[in-house]
Amino acid sequence: METEERIVASPEDVSGKPETPLLDQLEQGPWPSFVKEIKSAAQASEMPADLLGQVELSYKQKKGHWKHGGIVSVRGYGGGVIGRYSDEPEQFPKVSQFHTIRVNQPSGWFYSSQALRTLCDIWERHGSGLTNMHGATGDIVLMGATTAELEPTFNELTAAGFDLGGSGSAMRTPSCCVGEGRCEWSCYDTMKLCNDLTQQYQDEIHRPPFPYKFKIKMSGCPNDCVAAAARSDLAIIGTWKDSIQQDDAAVAQHAAEGVDIQKDVCDRCPTHAMDWDGQHLTIRNEDCVRCMHCINVLHKALRPGKEQGAVILVGAKAPIIQGALLASVLIPFVPKEELHETVTELVSRIWDFWGEYGKNRERVGELIQRVGLPAFLDGIGLDPVPEMVAAPRDNPYIYAHETGGEK
Amino acid sequence: METEERIVASPEDVSGKPETPLLDQLEQGPWPSFVKEIKSAAQASEMPADLLGQVELSYKQKKGHWKHGGIVSVRGYGGGVIGRYSDEPEQFPKVSQFHTIRVNQPSGWFYSSQALRTLCDIWERHGSGLTNMHGATGDIVLMGATTAELEPTFNELTAAGFDLGGSGSAMRTPSCCVGEGRCEWSCYDTMKLCNDLTQQYQDEIHRPPFPYKFKIKMSGCPNDCVAAAARSDLAIIGTWKDSIQQDDAAVAQHAAEGVDIQKDVCDRCPTHAMDWDGQHLTIRNEDCVRCMHCINVLHKALRPGKEQGAVILVGAKAPIIQGALLASVLIPFVPKEELHETVTELVSRIWDFWGEYGKNRERVGELIQRVGLPAFLDGIGLDPVPEMVAAPRDNPYIYAHETGGEK
Amino acid sequence: MSTAIPAKRITDIGPPHYEQFLHPVIKRNYGKWRYHEKVAPGVLCHVAESGERIYTVRAGSPRLLSIQTLRNFADLADRYCEGYLRFTSRHNVEFLLASQENVEPLKSELFALGFPVGGTNNSISNIVHTQGWVHCHSAATDASGVVKAVMDALYDRFTHEDLPGKVRVAMACCLNMCGAVHCSDIAILGVHRTPPQIKHDNLRKVCEVPTLISSCPTGAIRAATVNGNASVEVVEEQCMFCGNCYTVCPAMPLNNPETDGLSIWVGGKVSNARSEPMFTKLAVPFIPNNPPRWPEVVEAVLKIIDVYAKGARKYERVGEWIERIGWPRFFQLTGFEFTRYHIDDFKHAGLSYARSAHIRY
Amino acid sequence: MSTAIPAKRITDIGPPHYEQFLHPVIKRNYGKWRYHEKVAPGVLCHVAESGERIYTVRAGSPRLLSIQTLRNFADLADRYCEGYLRFTSRHNVEFLLASQENVEPLKSELFALGFPVGGTNNSISNIVHTQGWVHCHSAATDASGVVKAVMDALYDRFTHEDLPGKVRVAMACCLNMCGAVHCSDIAILGVHRTPPQIKHDNLRKVCEVPTLISSCPTGAIRAATVNGNASVEVVEEQCMFCGNCYTVCPAMPLNNPETDGLSIWVGGKVSNARSEPMFTKLAVPFIPNNPPRWPEVVEAVLKIIDVYAKGARKYERVGEWIERIGWPRFFQLTGFEFTRYHIDDFKHAGLSYARSAHIRY
Numbered sequence A, B: 001m002e003t004e005e006r007i008v009a010s011p012e013d014v015s016g017k018p019e020t021p022l023l024d025q026l027e028q029g030p031w032p033s034f035v036k037e038i039k040s041a042a043q044a045s046e047m048p049a050d051l052l053g054q055v056e057l058s059y060k061q062k063k064g065h066w067k068h069g070g071i072v073s074v075r076g077y078g079g080g081v082i083g084r085y086s087d088e089p090e091q092f093p094k095v096s097q098f099h100t101i102r103v104n105q106p107s108g109w110f111y112s113s114q115a116l117r118t119l120c121d122i123w124e125r126h127g128s129g130l131t132n133m134h135g136a137t138g139d140i141v142l143m144g145a146t147t148a149e150l151e152p153t154f155n156e157l158t159a160a161g162f163d164l165g166g167s168g169s170a171m172r173t174p175s176c177c178v179g180e181g182r183c184e185w186s187c188y189d190t191m192k193l194c195n196d197l198t199q200q201y202q203d204e205i206h207r208p209p210f211p212y213k214f215k216i217k218m219s220g221c222p223n224d225c226v227a228a229a230a231r232s233d234l235a236i237i238g239t240w241k242d243s244i245q246q247d248d249a250a251v252a253q254h255a256a257e258g259v260d261i262q263k264d265v266c267d268r269c270p271t272h273a274m275d276w277d278g279q280h281l282t283i284r285n286e287d288c289v290r291c292m293h294c295i296n297v298l299h300k301a302l303r304p305g306k307e308q309g310a311v312i313l314v315g316a317k318a319p320i321i322q323g324a325l326l327a328s329v330l331i332p333f334v335p336k337e338e339l340h341e342t343v344t345e346l347v348s349r350i351w352d353f354w355g356e357y358g359k360n361r362e363r364v365g366e367l368i369q370r371v372g373l374p375a376f377l378d379g380i381g382l383d384p385v386p387e388m389v390a391a392p393r394d395n396p397y398i399y400a401h402e403t404g405g406e407k
Numbered sequence C, D: 001m002s003t004a005i006p007a008k009r010i011t012d013i014g015p016p017h018y019e020q021f022l023h024p025v026i027k028r029n030y031g032k033w034r035y036h037e038k039v040a041p042g043v044l045c046h047v048a049e050s051g052e053r054i055y056t057v058r059a060g061s062p063r064l065l066s067i068q069t070l071r072n073f074a075d076l077a078d079r080y081c082e083g084y085l086r087f088t089s090r091h092n093v094e095f096l097l098a099s100q101e102n103v104e105p106l107k108s109e110l111f112a113l114g115f116p117v118g119g120t121n122n123s124i125s126n127i128v129h130t131q132g133w134v135h136c137h138s139a140a141t142d143a144s145g146v147v148k149a150v151m152d153a154l155y156d157r158f159t160h161e162d163l164p165g166k167v168r169v170a171m172a173c174c175l176n177m178c179g180a181v182h183c184s185d186i187a188i189l190g191v192h193r194t195p196p197q198i199k200h201d202n203l204r205k206v207c208e209v210p211t212l213i214s215s216c217p218t219g220a221i222r223a224a225t226v227n228g229n230a231s232v233e234v235v236e237e238q239c240m241f242c243g244n245c246y247t248v249c250p251a252m253p254l255n256n257p258e259t260d261g262l263s264i265w266v267g268g269k270v271s272n273a274r275s276e277p278m279f280t281k282l283a284v285p286f287i288p289n290n291p292p293r294w295p296e297v298v299e300a301v302l303k304i305i306d307v308y309a310k311g312a313r314k315y316e317r318v319g320e321w322i323e324r325i326g327w328p329r330f331f332q333l334t335g336f337e338f339t340r341y342h343i344d345d346f347k348h349a350g351l352s353y354a355r356s357a358h359i360r361y
Ligand code: SRM
Pocket: A082, A084, A100, A102, A132, A134, A135, A136, A137, A138, A139, A140, A141, A165, A173, A213, A215, A230, A231, A232, A316, A317, A318, A319, A320, A321, A363, D129, D130, D131, D135, D136, D137, D138, D176, D177, D178, D179, D180, D247
């Protein structure tokens, strides 16, 4: 059972701030130091020093000192703030309330220096001066606010054009790779779609309406630079339908520059869809699974095809509760022109089904695991296609009732 | 619910035997016909004609006409006979009792013409004259005996040197590939081991002692010509530890005879363990997973290594009850000299654990699925090795109690 | 019928020792084989380190054999093989010859008797199969008849070695899957599709109710009192017709001529050659029983072999070929419909969903 | 502290539109990029169809940044980038330059400020991580400290592109795995190893008992009366310390300084390049918390990277390399012990057993 003895952190140094011999060791070494960052923030706020003190205590005791957060937010919103309280408020009064504010990032995490400074100024006025750029979901995380400062911070943020992201059983802040902003491989405009969906679902982001969280992430190609397939309930991954665009001269140039095309490209193609005769590269596009490898390596010579769009996958998540899931294919291809409409329609059907059948704290992926993909497809009105499965069933335990014995 | 109307099979022809217009169609066509076989057996017994009649009825009605078998056997044995009764005994009196006798085949299904004739003669005296050469488990199946003839048949069989195989919750008749009898790839003497184990476990074969059936199958190499990995509770599959034996001249000869060594051999090696420079084949044996493919194709040039033995796998079975299982690795390598001893010891530990923890009708493989491989290993006293798993766990749900929190 | 009953009862002697059944060439070279040659379809020659050779002539068999046929085999063995022969793990018969000259005469005699020589290398060997209506109470279809119809159509594939790789076809008449149907290149499987018809009158007499209830993998069976008898009921929506309840209790038959039939499965294998062993996967969920020649089954099997033969690379087994071209293409090429039944919904179903953006268009 | 509170309350406006934050070169060539060049570690050049070029300089970040540092970044952006910059999905900062001449001066300034340039191509980029003792109630370890210690050791791997392929390292401080720890080349994961310490006094006040009971994936939690209070009990053998009960109920903390610690996982990936995405697999089940520098964790990570760097073929990710050499060799090469904990025993455990005779010796 929990040890009840109270260890006092560290003797305070002359300035009245606690000494932090353990954390100070993390100022050493070449990688930028979060301890330095906290100390630097201490120039403008009293909170960072108490944060350091409490973390030092944790380092000493090998134990966290935060209490399970209660629900705090701004007026009219049901999320966007993670409440956090110290369990040693007497020792560290400045972090007795130390909430984080999730501020919705601009698509692709692009900023002007001016916008960054505006955020800094607001945060200097209202909080600890500490941030995460960014949170794992994608938000700007303003780390360390008292309850009283939430509303004022929010008001300044919205005045400056920023708004809160999601938390709780809500639509979470969507995020996307840089896409057409700076990548030649993007098969649709990830930043636009991300922004459009974020704007479209403001209500679902700010007022949790679901059985549990719902995340959408968008990558412009199968490299999936935003790890959508691992951690979003709906992953929209750019791809193409026609043939890889190929520039033979550039292939030759890569070869001349030392790329071993047989070994490093052809032999690593997952479906062996390529042949290299020392002169010419032939791609059997009907065998290509759009893995991106050859394009990645021959980056000046090959590009995704021209008939672009995305594959939509569903249900990824971390292990809690029933085990981690990778996203699985729901719609094999949506032309980029139809993406916004298709996603909107799909999301609304998924939310309806999930709202009706999802259990408390059951992610969409777990719901599908529980009821089975066929039932889920029925529920959202999608026809089964073989692209949805790695392979058809290998057990003969077929429920064939729906048809009264006739299929 | 079952239709209760009785349809009479076919009008009898002049000879008093039923006409079989449907089955007669199966005498046509080039493949040897089981209908012809049944008719030919009818020369010496009255049973085959009634069998034909009943099967014709089944063809007409699209429905079997055998009753669920009761337990019948010979004196002192608990198995070896599958009881079978017609549900139309009035119409087909000669097959009102139509049991099959499972006769344990000689290792490798080798016979002398004399032994075959002895079996035929015994079966002519006591049964229908119909056989399966062989049953799916491997037995000689004498098909169609009355209860009264079981004991006399058995006595003649044992007098001739034959004995019954297994059925029910027993050790089943072991079987093996031809192995050293006629295969250059056999890494241990499958026929001898099969015969030794069969003799050793006579009691377990004849007097069902287990929660369910237990099957052992032996293949001399990873080609697994007896499909052990798919359908035996214990699969003993020959393999080797050192390097593939290679005859360079013969490799060259294969190449000269038109084998495309790069494409058909190297490119198909699952771990790309081979290089062919047009002249010489180099095998990186440390990468080889002993799949047999290169040996199969270059059958005059390559052979398994000299340090031979077997990998022991456990738990294969058909779907009933919890889904089909392929065998999984239990001991990655046993030198051939130690095989008999190791298998004997292993089998006895498995039977002990299974006897104690196995549920009724739970195969060993299903028991392992239920309790988990770690618990099974503890139970039989084997240390875990990485060869047992395709990959280590991918979920963080680790029960770490056994060590009181310390691992 | 019986005549000579031996005086003393002999038991637990096990099978006769195989050594006495080995051809002298085999006996002399046992465990000392060097390589083998592919002589012709159905004919192999194994060469020993000693230089001695043993020829094998393999003939197809319906497996259900009369003693008359077995005696014919014995005669042939005497004539050409010094009296030695064997059967294979796929139920073919193999004649073992010391002299190459005997190969052709033996082949002619076998063909004349109606037993084709073949089944070796990249051909289609015998269909491993089960009892069906000929002997089993559990069967949703016949086995021998389906096999005969299919093998008639595959005859040339047996006598020729012109496929990309080995193709193993298997057939089982119910979900018990006696054989290795669950790991075959192509499998034909008898299926029931309606829940057991409970014989309430005698259920208590012939079955142990708790065992019966616990036999159901989906927990569909519950204790119930019917017409005053202690019996059981089946929650029909939970039943997937596995027949396990019938195996443990004769009062639970599933046979139903209206709804019984067959299904087709593809892409399994057992050997470790190249790829690891694989389970067979669903291709066609249901084909009605259509005896005596099950033409729809024959057609489906031929279709698969046809597209496989055209599309697979050398040595690729059916499952390896499909993995390379992808399941969508398989359904396209065969014209089989992809339905909700193809999507697994049993225990580990969730792991069968396509978890990547790897897609062929 | 607060000063200028706006008159009218503004809500639901969403984030500012990204367009206003795009560098003019990017704006002009948006969606019209042609190819990119690999200039140097941490430096990319994207070339548009128009011929225009945008240079990217990527710098490593501890992610936990003070406003002072952000202002420094803004100053640099003004100086070299016409005021434009971005952050990456792995929390690095990227400066966007129209002129190649500015690249070196910017790099120098960044290094001088303590922010290394690198993380591109086949280097080790930033460790995606979580809150740890700095902000989360659930943490079994710290995150920022572990990351700092590991990245200090991996510094040269960040500033050089000399690995066979990309290596993505991730860290999460509890099983909630905020991030993509479950799909990373190398993952460091905080783990609890003792069941929740139930606060029976206030459980009823702060939690809904039925929700709490149903939160447990293994059904380990049962209703119970303790000291007269309605509360719950945990069947300890059924608990695998996932912490889900604590997430739904503050009266179930798992933190325990004696038994909390870390585990190491390997071989996951997210990209579809070559192989499909893969989950991370267990390498080291437990390493005790050893702040401030967690030397055993650093050592284990370095060990993996070391053997990977030596053994992998070009472009092979860690998981692909292990699949090729096999797990037994991985354990051999790293010297990590293979234990019963490595063998899965959760829901789909049975499918993780090695189901073939494919073995390397
Ligand atoms: C701040 C952040 C981590 C970070 O350091 O960046 C975070 C922090 C927390 N996460 Fe998370 N999650 C964060 C991204 C993620 C991600 C990654 C993602 O979104 O891409 C995941 C994995 C993907 C997924 O959703 O499955 C993630 C999976 C979880 C889970 C497990 C959910 C599951 O279904 O498996 C929980 C538990 C829960 O929701 O009850 C959780 C719960 C939490 C809580 C709220 C703790 C709790 O038990 O209630 C953490 C608050 C910490 C704190 O005090 O600051 N967090 N969490 C990330 C959000 C910042 C942002 O808004 O940008």
